[in-house]
Amino acid sequence: MVEIVELTKHYASPDGETVRAIDGVTMSVDAGEIIALYGPSGSGKTTLLNIIAGLMRPDGGRVAVRGRDVTNMRARDADVYRLTEVGFIQQTPEFVAGSAIDNAAFKLLGRYRLPKARAAVVDLMGELGLGDRLHHRPDELSGGERQRVMIARALAIRPAVVLADEPTGNLDRRRSGEVLALIRRLSHDRGVATILVTHDPLAAEYADRVLELVDGRVRPFRTTASA
Numbered sequence: 001m002v003e004i005v006e007l008t009k010h011y012a013s014p015d016g017e018t019v020r021a022i023d024g025v026t027m028s029v030d031a032g033e034i035i036a037l038y039g040p041s042g043s044g045k046t047t048l049l050n051i052i053a054g055l056m057r058p059d060g061g062r063v064a065v066r067g068r069d070v071t072n073m074r075a076r077d078a079d080v081y082r083l084t085e086v087g088f089i090q091q092t093p094e095f096v097a098g099s100a101i102d103n104a105a106f107k108l109l110g111r112y113r114l115p116k117a118r119a120a121v122v123d124l125m126g127e128l129g130l131g132d133r134l135h136h137r138p139d140e141l142s143g144g145e146r147q148r149v150m151i152a153r154a155l156a157i158r159p160a161v162v163l164a165d166e167p168t169g170n171l172d173r174r175r176s177g178e179v180l181a182l183i184r185r186l187s188h189d190r191g192v193a194t195i196l197v198t199h200d201p202l203a204a205e206y207a208d209r210v211l212e213l214v215d216g217r218v219r220p221f222r223t224t225a226s227a
């Protein structure tokens with residue numbers, strides 16, 4: 001589903017040095033697979049997600065999603081790609097004015113009018129345990145519920161890929177486990193390739209594979225406990 005081949009992205013730092021943020025990353029994520037990607041601060045995780053999202057062009061290599069290279073698109077095609085193929089789950093949800101269901105349906109407004117977009121997310125919100133929260137405003141929801149609204153928004157478009165950036169960063173351990181379990185189940189059920197960038201040790205328990213980004217390269221994650 002997602003094929004990343006020999007990807008590189010270098011930055012020029014203010015002191016004239018070259019920062020090899022991404023330095024030859026090759027990896028793939030299958031449909032229905034969930035990958036946890038660890039890496040210290042500054043290891044290039046955000047850069048990698050931005051390139052997969054078509055928000056930034058790499059210096060070399062390619063990323064194919066459903067067989068199509070997404071690193072070289074025109075701006076308009078990149079916008080459509082993000083609207084139709086990429087689900088985003090961030091640490092801090094970003095809401096638009098309206099209720100939980102309006103927010104879950106938001107990306108579907110590119111395809112449907114509001115009533116149809118709302119109708120299309122009702123079952124999904126039920127699966128996410130939000131069936132009795134459809135008409136609450138986001139500020140009337142708990143942190144875990146807010147994050148589940150963002151999961152609904154990400155998955156409602158039936159994306160090829162979900163990019164989750166610290167989705168449990170603001171949640172306690174129990175809520176984190178609930179959110180990770182939901183991302184896992186829905187990604188599997190819907191055949192979505194999910195990349196979960198995180199510092200949360202709990203994420204490894206819910207991932208099919210655990211990788212780490214070190215010095216701009218991806219390798220299997222080795223815990224200190226097993227070293």
Ligand SMILES: Nc1ncnc2c1ncn2[C@@H]1O[C@H](COP(=O)(O)OP(=O)(O)OP(=O)(O)O)[C@@H](O)[C@H]1O
Pocket residue numbers: 011012013019021039040041042043044045046047048
């Ligand atoms: N626009 C830029 N210009 C120069 N250097 C940059 C730029 N953006 C990022 N970098 C550098 O590239 C490296 C990777 O940054 P990136 O934001 O991808 O890391 P990260 O793993 O997401 O970090 P964090 O976990 O702290 O968010 C860092 O050394 C950063 O300082």
